[in-house]
Amino acid sequence: EYLAQAIAAWAGNRARVKGVAVKVGVLRGGRRYGGHRRAFVVGDCLRIEARCELMGDNGLGMFASQIFVDDALAVEANLSVFEPPNESAFLNFSGESA
Numbered sequence: 001e002y003l004a005q006a007i008a009a010w011a012g013n014r015a016r017v018k019g020v021a022v023k024v025g026v027l028r029g030g031r032r033y034g035g036h037r038r039a040f041v042v043g044d045c046l047r048i049e050a051r052c053e054l055m056g057d058n059g060l061g062m063f064a065s066q067i068f069v070d071d072a073l074a075v076e077a078n079l080s081v082f083e084p085p086n087e088s089a090f091l092n093f094s095g096e097s098a
Contacts, residue, residue, distance in 0.1 A: 003065040003079055006050040010063075011083065024087040028060075028080040037074040044069050050079075059083040 004027045015022045040046065047068040055061040059082050067075040084090035 002046065002048050002067060003050060003063075003075070003077060004081075006048045006065065007063050007079060007081055010050060010052065011081075023083050024091065026082045026084070028082050030077045030079050033075075033077040035075055036072075037069065040069065040074070046074075047071075053078070059085050 007027075008025060011025055012022045048066070049068070050063045050065040053062045053064050061081045061083070063079045063081065065077050065079055066073060
């Protein structure tokens with residue numbers, strides 16, 4: 001959840017800088033997940049990083065993401081995301097054949 005929120009913040013800032021409306025984004029999946037810590041505890045200081053590795057014109061993207069607790073790597077994963085070019089059609093898709 002934290003990793004996806006970091007990516008959403010990146011996408012929102014990217015849209016703001018371009019002067020366009022923020023688009024709907026979808027988390028498609030994750031790969032190479034590595035959990036190096038069993039849990040977070042109240043008071044942990046988390047540093048969340050998400051580096052864009054790929055962002056295609058078709059809206060598909062890949063991010064290398066990490067969570068650090070006091071500079072120690074706690075979680076790492078590659079997340080794939082999708083920003084649909086036509087979000088209204090994407091959101092209204094019923095899954096039924098015409």
